[in-house]
Every structure is written in structure tokens, then in C-alpha cells.
Amino acid sequence: MLKAAAAKVYQTGLALMLGAAFALTSPAALAFKAPEAQLTVPGFEAIALDDLPRDGRTTYGRILKGGPFSSDKDGSVFGNRERILPRQSRGYYREYTVRTPVARNRGARRIVCGGREPQLPDACFYTGDHYNSFQQIVP
Structure with missing residues (x-):
């Protein structure tokens, strides 16, 4: 159970980092x-x-x-x-x-x-x- 929770936290953090990287390299970055x-x-x-x-x-x-x-x-x-x-x-x-x-x-x-x-x-x-x-x- 603890391992599953740790994996979920890791995935969420990774998704946030990828989302931020996309925002800073896309045309939508002008809105940021x-x-x-x-x-x-x-x-x-x-x-x-x-x-x-x-x-x-x-x-x-x-x-x-x-x-x-x-x-x-x-x-x-x-x-x-x-x-x-x-x-x-x-x-x-x-x-x-x-x-x-x-x-x-x-x-x-x-x-x-x-x-x-x-x-x-x-x-x-x-x-x-x-x-x-x-x-x-x-x-």
C-alpha cells in the first residue's frame, strides 16, 4: 500500500514537471x-x-x-x-x-x-x- 502511494506521488510530480516544461516551450507560453x-x-x-x-x-x-x-x-x-x-x-x-x-x-x-x-x-x-x-x- 505504501509503495502504491509513493508511486502515485511520483507520477503526479512527473506529470506536473512535464506540464510545466510543455507550457514553457509551447506557443501557449505567451499566456504564462x-x-x-x-x-x-x-x-x-x-x-x-x-x-x-x-x-x-x-x-x-x-x-x-x-x-x-x-x-x-x-x-x-x-x-x-x-x-x-x-x-x-x-x-x-x-x-x-x-x-x-x-x-x-x-x-x-x-x-x-x-x-x-x-x-x-x-x-x-x-x-x-x-x-x-x-x-x-x-x-
């Missing part, structure tokens, strides 16, 4: 997020958080705190119609305005974050040219 760090998405130039414009750093901090935001559209679903960011299901990406001091409207600068929980994003991207290009934000 370690709480202490965001994922690095291959193919994107990185931009350090400190290198963002001052208003970008402010917006990023507000994203992690859940607000307040400068625009009613902040936190709305980003459709990724440009297909530049990795493909995900609708609702995965959300966009936020990075204030542009001389702009009379929202301007061209945005931060787009992906993840199941807006305040705990898997990855965030900065665009200074209204979605023509993206850099991954590295905190």
Missing part, C-alpha cells in the same frame, strides 16, 4: 507570466522603462496601479489589426494613452499591454508612431 518579471517576446526591440518618455513612465505606473488614466479610452481592447504584436485572442491586449504635450488630441504615443489581468501584464509595448512599430518595455 511569472509574477516577478514580464515575458520577453522575441523579435521586438527592447526599451528600458527608464528610457520611455516621462509621460510613458507615468502611464506605465498607472497601468500597474489600475489608474487613474488620462483618457476614457485607456484600458480599452486593442484589436492588433496591424498584426505586429503576437497573435492572441480578442481582449488579450489593452491600450493606454501616453500624453503628448503638444497634441490637441490623444496623440500618437501608446502603451499596449497583454495579459489576462490588466494590472499584471504578461508584456507591455510602447509605440511612438501610432501602432506602426512597437518596442517591448523592459521594467
